Every structure is written in structure tokens, then in C-alpha cells.
Amino acid sequence: MNEIQILSDKLTEIVNSDQVLIAHKYIASSTDLVTSQLQHDEVGYTAKLANDAIRLIENHRKEITKPLDDAKKHIMNIEKDAIAPLQEYVAKAKAMMLGYAKEQKVKQDQANELMQQNAAKALSQETSADVLGSLIDQSVSIIIEQPKNIRTTIKAKQDGTFVDWAEVVEVLILADKFDPEWLLKGLPEAMRKVGCERIKGIELYEQQTQVIR
Amino acid sequence: MTREDYIYYPALSASRIKQYYSGDLTRIHGALNKGASFHQRLLEVSPSMMDKEAKSVYSSILASPIGKAIFSDASFEVPQVSQLSLLGRVIPAKAMHDIKNDKVGIIADVKTTSCKNILDFKDDMMAHYNHIQAVWFSMVAGISPDKFYYIGVNIKARNGIVDPNAIMYYRHTDAEIEIAKTLINQYISTQWEQVEQAVCNRFKEAQ
Numbered sequence: 001m002n003e004i005q006i007l008s009d010k011l012t013e014i015v016n017s018d019q020v021l022i023a024h025k026y027i028a029s030s031t032d033l034v035t036s037q038l039q040h041d042e043v044g045y046t047a048k049l050a051n052d053a054i055r056l057i058e059n060h061r062k063e064i065t066k067p068l069d070d071a072k073k074h075i076m077n078i079e080k081d082a083i084a085p086l087q088e089y090v091a092k093a094k095a096m097m098l099g100y101a102k103e104q105k106v107k108q109d110q111a112n113e114l115m116q117q118n119a120a121k122a123l124s125q126e127t128s129a130d131v132l133g134s135l136i137d138q139s140v141s142i143i144i145e146q147p148k149n150i151r152t153t154i155k156a157k158q159d160g161t162f163v164d165w166a167e168v169v170e171v172l173i174l175a176d177k178f179d180p181e182w183l184l185k186g187l188p189e190a191m192r193k194v195g196c197e198r199i200k201g202i203e204l205y206e207q208q209t210q211v212i213r
Numbered sequence: 214m215t216r217e218d219y220i221y222y223p224a225l226s227a228s229r230i231k232q233y234y235s236g237d238l239t240r241i242h243g244a245l246n247k248g249a250s251f252h253q254r255l256l257e258v259s260p261s262m263m264d265k266e267a268k269s270v271y272s273s274i275l276a277s278p279i280g281k282a283i284f285s286d287a288s289f290e291v292p293q294v295s296q297l298s299l300l301g302r303v304i305p306a307k308a309m310h311d312i313k314n315d316k317v318g319i320i321a322d323v324k325t326t327s328c329k330n331i332l333d334f335k336d337d338m339m340a341h342y343n344h345i346q347a348v349w350f351s352m353v354a355g356i357s358p359d360k361f362y363y364i365g366v367n368i369k370a371r372n373g374i375v376d377p378n379a380i381m382y383y384r385h386t387d388a389e390i391e392i393a394k395t396l397i398n399q400y401i402s403t404q405w406e407q408v409e410q411a412v413c414n415r416f417k418e419a420q
Binding site (some may be wrong): 091109116121123127128129132135146 | 272277278279283319330378379381382383384407
């Protein structure tokens with residue numbers, strides 16, 4: 001697949017089709033204020049025409065751009081097939097490098113521990129500048145080169161025990177990192193499920209949306 | 214001698230020689246101020262009155278046999294003045310030792326650092342001409358430069374967790390000491406004439 005044909009003129013035809021133009025004509029003569037049942041019905045009908053016109057344009061746009069979407073999908077599949085083994089290797093390499101770094105860290109920790117023990121033993125026998133100097137030199141000689149470029153980020157997860165969520169929320173609030181929307185989104189449904197009628201500071205309210213049929 | 218007396222005491226300090234080689238230190242003024250503040254909180258405050266950061270470092274130092282030996286029976290923030298004979302000249306010299314342990318016969322200097330291991334720390338000390346300080350302080354104290362130790366304190370050591378391995382100890386090698394001696398001699402032979410008058414005039418005034 002080397003060339004694709006996009007019939008963009010066809011969309012211009014639809015935009016100027018009778019159905020869309022009629023919708024615009026109705027909108028142009030529509031009222032700005034609903035004060036009677038008749039106006040309510042008229043505005044509802046105009047909104048339906050506008051919705052239908054939107055759907056007509058969208059459907060044709062989708063049909064016209066389908067070759068483009070298919071081509072993009074095809075290209076992305078080629079890209080995906082090419083990238084996958086490379087990504088797989090990068091992930092494997094990172095894991096191997098991290099594994100080596102962890103081993104080096106363990107070796108260094110063991111060497112440090114042994115160093116502390118040796119130092120304690122040596123200094124318990126004699127605390128002199130010569131002994132101290134020698135131990136300091138040893139502490140340099142046991143340094144094992146640690147791999148660089150390891151980014152360490154601290155993350156949080158549940159450890160399986162009881163979580164004090166109130167404290168979690170309090171900490172987030174104190175750090176100004178708390179977004180109330182996280183908790184409010186599913187709250188009305190949750191309150192209904194557990195039979196909770198009221199929570200201090202929370203107001204349940206009705207938000208109405210007009211449906212056009 | 215109070216800190217103020219020391220600051221205004223007319224004698225040549227290691228920092229003046231270091232500054233000659235390292236140039237303008239304005240760029241690291243913030244780090245130097247933080248370091249000075251940490252020194253004060255670690256060395257001039259009794260352990261029971263230390264803040265969390267200083268207490269953490271203090272405890273980590275004492276948790277290490279080397280650190281414990283350096284700190285035990287030591288004096289802190291000890292000003293010392295001396296007359297040094299260098300290249301046929303008598304130089305009034307001064308040094309403020311962070312830690313002076315006369316019982317063991319060593320002096321030590323606490324350095325806050327961003328280095329994570331001793332090898333990087335060593336390079337950092339050389340890069341900032343601290344080997345000059347090590348040799349100068351040793352000369353003022355009348356001890357061998359290999360009895361001057363650094364206590365390197367990095368971020369890990371200041372995060373509140375007591376860990377003896379988070380503190381780094383280092384002393385300069387013979388080669389590094391020789392480099393420092395050469396730099397000091399070079400400074401004395403090329404710069405002392407210029408600074409002598411200012412320093413000596415203040416010295417005479419003080420006497």
C-alpha cells in the first residue's frame with residue numbers, strides 16, 4: 001500500500017447538504033429563551049436536527065478518513081513488529097544491568113560490614129593515629145565500583161496490613177497533593193450502596209442533563 | 214581565642230591559599246553557607262540539643278568504630294595559630310580545626326558533600342584544593358599531614374537514618390600531600406610578598 005485517496009470534497013458536499021443546511025436554518029430562527037411548551041418542543045426538535053446533522057457529518061468523515069486510518073494502522077503494525085524485539089532487548093538489558101548493580105551493592109555492603117568489624121577489633125586493641133590511618137586507607141581500598149545512571153524513585157504500595165487511609169489523605173492534603181475529585185466521583189453511588197445518607201462536609205446534589213430524542 | 218578573634222587574627226589561612234588556586238567562590242557560596250551552618254549544628258551543639266539532621270550524622274559517626282575513635286575525647290572547633298618557617302620565611306599561620314584529638318594525635322575536618330562514595334569524594338577534595346587545607350592545618354598543628362582526616366557527610370547520612378557506612382573517611386596519599394606542599398610553596402614564593410604586608414601589619418597591630 002503506497003498511495004491512499006482521501007475524498008475530502010465529499011465531506012464538503014455533506015457539510016452543504018440539504019439536511020445540514022436545514023438544521024442551520026432552524027437554528028438561525030430558533031428562540032433564545034424557552035418560556036412555553038411550544039417553544040420547548042420547537043427547541044427540542046431543532047436540537048434533534050442539529051444532532052442528526054452532526055452524526056451525518058461525523059459518519060461521512062469517518063468513511064472518508066477510513067483509508068487514512070487503515071494506512072496508519074498498517075504502518076503502525078510494521079513499526080510495532082520492527083520495534084518489539086528492540087524493546088524486548090532494552091528491557092532485558094536494563095534488567096541484567098540492574099541485577100549486576102544489586103550484586104555489586106550486596107558485595108559492597110558485605111565489605112563494609114567486614115570493614116566495620118575489623119575496625120572495631122583493631123581499635124579495641126590499639127587506638128592510635130597509625131591504626132586509624134591504616135583503617136581509613138582500607139576503607140578506601142574496599143570500594144567496589146558501583147554502576148552509575150541508576151534512577152531511584154520512591155513509590156508507595158499497600159503492604160497487606162490495615163491502611164490508615166485517613167492519614168494517607170491527611171498527608172496528601174498537607175502536601176497540597178490531594179485532588180478531592182478522586183474521592184467524590186464514585187461517592188454518591190458508594191453512599192447509596194452502603195446506605196450512608198450523609199457525610200460531614202459533603203453535599204449530594206442533582207445535576208440534570210437534557211436528553212435529545 | 215573566640216571565633217571572632219580567630220577570624221580577625223592576622224595570619225595566613227588555608228582558605229586564602231585555596232582561593233588563590235580555586236578562584237572566585239561566589240558560585241558555590243550557597244553550598245559553603247549550608248556547610249558552615251551544618252558544622253555549627255554538628256560540632257558546636259551538645260548531642261541532646263542537636264536537630265534531627267545533625268543528630269543523625271552524629272549517631273552515624275559514633276556507630277562507626279573509626280568515627281567513634283576520632284570523636285572520643287576530641288575537642289571541636291579548635292582555633293590554632295603558629296609561626297611556620299617556609300622557604301626561608303617566617304609565616305604567621307592559623308587554622309580552625311573542626312576536630313582535634315590530642316589523645317590520638319590527629320585532626321579531622323567535616324565536609325558536607327554530594328559525593329556518594331569515597332572515590333568521588335577524594336576527587337572532589339582534590340578538585341576543591343582541600344589537600345592544601347589538609348597540609349596547612351597539619352603544619353599549624355605540628356603533625357604529619359597523614360594524620361589529617363576527612364569525615365565526608367553526604368545527603369544519605371543526613372536523612373535521619375543512622376548508618377555508619379553513610380559516613381566517609383579519607384586521608385590524602387603521599388602523592389597528594391606532595392602536590393599540596395608544592396602548591397603551598399608556590400603560593401608562598403609568588404604571593405607572600407604581596408600578602409605579607411597586609412597580614413604582618415595586622416599581626417604587628419595585634420601584638
